[in-house]
Amino acid sequence: MRSCLSCIFTLILALVLLAPPVALTQSLAPGQIAEQIRATLVQVQLQMHDNPAEARALLAGVRDSYTSLAPTIALYASAADARARTGFIDAERALIADDAPAFAVARARIWTALLAGGYAVVLGSLHNGDASTAQQWLTVREFRHATRFTRPNADASRAVYNATMQTMPTADTIPAVQADLLDTYQARLNEALQILSVVDQQDFAARRAEAAALAEGYFAILAPAYAEQRGNAATDAARAAFVRLREAALAGADLAAPLATVEQTLRGFRAAPLSPAEQKRRTGRCYASCNLCRLSTNVVYAMVR
Amino acid sequence: MTRPLRLLVIVVPILCLCALAACSQTPSALPPSPTAATTIDLGGIKEYLLGQTRALTTATAELQTSSDRYYELVKETNFDYNILWTTRRQDAIAAIEAARAAWIKASPIYEKMEGIVAGTPSLSQFDVDLDAGTSGAEDPDNAVSFDLSLPDGRTFPKPGNLFGVTESTLWGTEPAFASGVAADWNGNGAIEFGETLPDANMLKAGADMLAQMANDLHTTAEAWMPTESDAFTALVVMVPTMSEYFASWRDSRFVSGNTSTQRDFNVISRLADIQDILSGLEIVYAQVRPRVESVDRAQAEQIAVGLRDLKAFVADIYTQEQNGKRFTPEEADTLGAEAQNRATAITGQISQVAGVLGVKIVE
Numbered sequence: 001m002r003s004c005l006s007c008i009f010t011l012i013l014a015l016v017l018l019a020p021p022v023a024l025t026q027s028l029a030p031g032q033i034a035e036q037i038r039a040t041l042v043q044v045q046l047q048m049h050d051n052p053a054e055a056r057a058l059l060a061g062v063r064d065s066y067t068s069l070a071p072t073i074a075l076y077a078s079a080a081d082a083r084a085r086t087g088f089i090d091a092e093r094a095l096i097a098d099d100a101p102a103f104a105v106a107r108a109r110i111w112t113a114l115l116a117g118g119y120a121v122v123l124g125s126l127h128n129g130d131a132s133t134a135q136q137w138l139t140v141r142e143f144r145h146a147t148r149f150t151r152p153n154a155d156a157s158r159a160v161y162n163a164t165m166q167t168m169p170t171a172d173t174i175p176a177v178q179a180d181l182l183d184t185y186q187a188r189l190n191e192a193l194q195i196l197s198v199v200d201q202q203d204f205a206a207r208r209a210e211a212a213a214l215a216e217g218y219f220a221i222l223a224p225a226y227a228e229q230r231g232n233a234a235t236d237a238a239r240a241a242f243v244r245l246r247e248a249a250l251a252g253a254d255l256a257a258p259l260a261t262v263e264q265t266l267r268g269f270r271a272a273p274l275s276p277a278e279q280k281r282r283t284g285r286c287y288a289s290c291n292l293c294r295l296s297t298n299v300v301y302a303m304v305r
Numbered sequence: 306m307t308r309p310l311r312l313l314v315i316v317v318p319i320l321c322l323c324a325l326a327a328c329s330q331t332p333s334a335l336p337p338s339p340t341a342a343t344t345i346d347l348g349g350i351k352e353y354l355l356g357q358t359r360a361l362t363t364a365t366a367e368l369q370t371s372s373d374r375y376y377e378l379v380k381e382t383n384f385d386y387n388i389l390w391t392t393r394r395q396d397a398i399a400a401i402e403a404a405r406a407a408w409i410k411a412s413p414i415y416e417k418m419e420g421i422v423a424g425t426p427s428l429s430q431f432d433v434d435l436d437a438g439t440s441g442a443e444d445p446d447n448a449v450s451f452d453l454s455l456p457d458g459r460t461f462p463k464p465g466n467l468f469g470v471t472e473s474t475l476w477g478t479e480p481a482f483a484s485g486v487a488a489d490w491n492g493n494g495a496i497e498f499g500e501t502l503p504d505a506n507m508l509k510a511g512a513d514m515l516a517q518m519a520n521d522l523h524t525t526a527e528a529w530m531p532t533e534s535d536a537f538t539a540l541v542v543m544v545p546t547m548s549e550y551f552a553s554w555r556d557s558r559f560v561s562g563n564t565s566t567q568r569d570f571n572v573i574s575r576l577a578d579i580q581d582i583l584s585g586l587e588i589v590y591a592q593v594r595p596r597v598e599s600v601d602r603a604q605a606e607q608i609a610v611g612l613r614d615l616k617a618f619v620a621d622i623y624t625q626e627q628n629g630k631r632f633t634p635e636e637a638d639t640l641g642a643e644a645q646n647r648a649t650a651i652t653g654q655i656s657q658v659a660g661v662l663g664v665k666i667v668e
Contacts (some may be wrong), residue, residue, distance in 0.1 A: 035647075039647065152656040
């Protein structure tokens, strides 16, 4: 009887140990959780004035959701985890103070910390030869905004997919992932700065604060590449320029000088070299534009004649 | 059986099931391979499109009939709108209201298929001319392809898209399309939004051309054979157009009220249009979803959830608006940015899958 009980206990222990702890608490993919956090934070901001109780409940919920991502992010990017946690504290404070611009800053900080975390987990997993984790966490990312003429590329996804299919060595996927994601975040950084100028003219206080904080957050992701190219002192100065821009935006101060400093800081900086595929794509687009220009010139010339 | 043993007999299977469930949630080490063998039937997209094009031809024919009735009334007064307003006021209002009702019926029908029409290269010119193109004066690069010839011999070169032309004629938001006679419909001493006597020639020309183009679209749709590239392109092109729609909502009367100077989109809230467009795109995604699943089941689900949530997000704002909430321009801008962020995330994922599958997204 005793040996029978002992066997059963061993079986139970084995099953509990075999069951992945994350899976027991988390059925959603990291990308879905991150997106839920981002979208809910927007809802909190929209409700914080008219329905503060509901907003507080929503914020508590997303803070709880973050705990399912935090251990992995902290493992690969402790600074990003710290930024996210600070963001949640700031968000709570802003909520209590009914300060929408301050909440928008906290929201942008949390989101860009999640993006930084996702990027670090993907790269770290690939370095460790774990393509499956990289594929799961590659969904914690942003994309370039699609336009009528440009579409988000799929270089990172294709590379990681090939690694999971074991048709490409895991280490070989890293440059493609870096090029795709750094390029995306640099584009989003530039876009945030453009939006900042537009919403500043419209005097949209929360949108202005959010855009400046987003720019700061995107730069945090690009900062290692910036440091590699320009050194640590220049990177510290750039970080300080983004902080001043965010503070000015939050205070509703004149943005001309801090924005000019940030733009000067970024001049000539390219976070990731173009991947061969992207080089080919852009050359093709450029060639098509040139052909179009040549065609237009010929048509105009023929009409003039 | 002793009590501890009985307990174990109950507990062990439960724990086994928990462990198995947990294991089943863990992604497999290797994703399924996307193979050419995964064929998809895109017939549902065409069937949906033809359902809408048929309904549109009926609704635009009704608009044409009502517009003709108004035209005949005006013609009977020898195109003297003062006489019309003095002697045939109720008949004129009835004809205009019938035309407005037909327009309000036709417009959402088109929006439900706009995602497919505008996102499919071989059909997209219809979208420019029917619903999206600007006037030549406003933006020559994005202008419609046609000039509008009126029964009285006048021609309006590239006047803007046909739903916009007919809307602004019927509700009087474009002075050039109005008769110029003040028509105080409710007699309260003020000319309010919608109190107008349209230029009958403009209304007839716009309604005739709209009906003709609806028929042409139906004929073209019948001949169209949707490809996988068409479906993915429609999703990638049309899902990320949210900021554009929200901007026209922000600048319309629904947000800006009487300060709005926007000519179009003042009758049906753009929020309703967005929901209709997303409904059509959900149909498209449902058709290609098996292909997406062949790459990554979790991502396939994430895209579906993303589309559903985006639509619910817009529906919620629309419900608030219907219940009387008036959003400020900054709120509208924040909501537009959020919708765009969601749309960009969905589009990004679809693009990734298309890239892995080797499906060409037309640029």
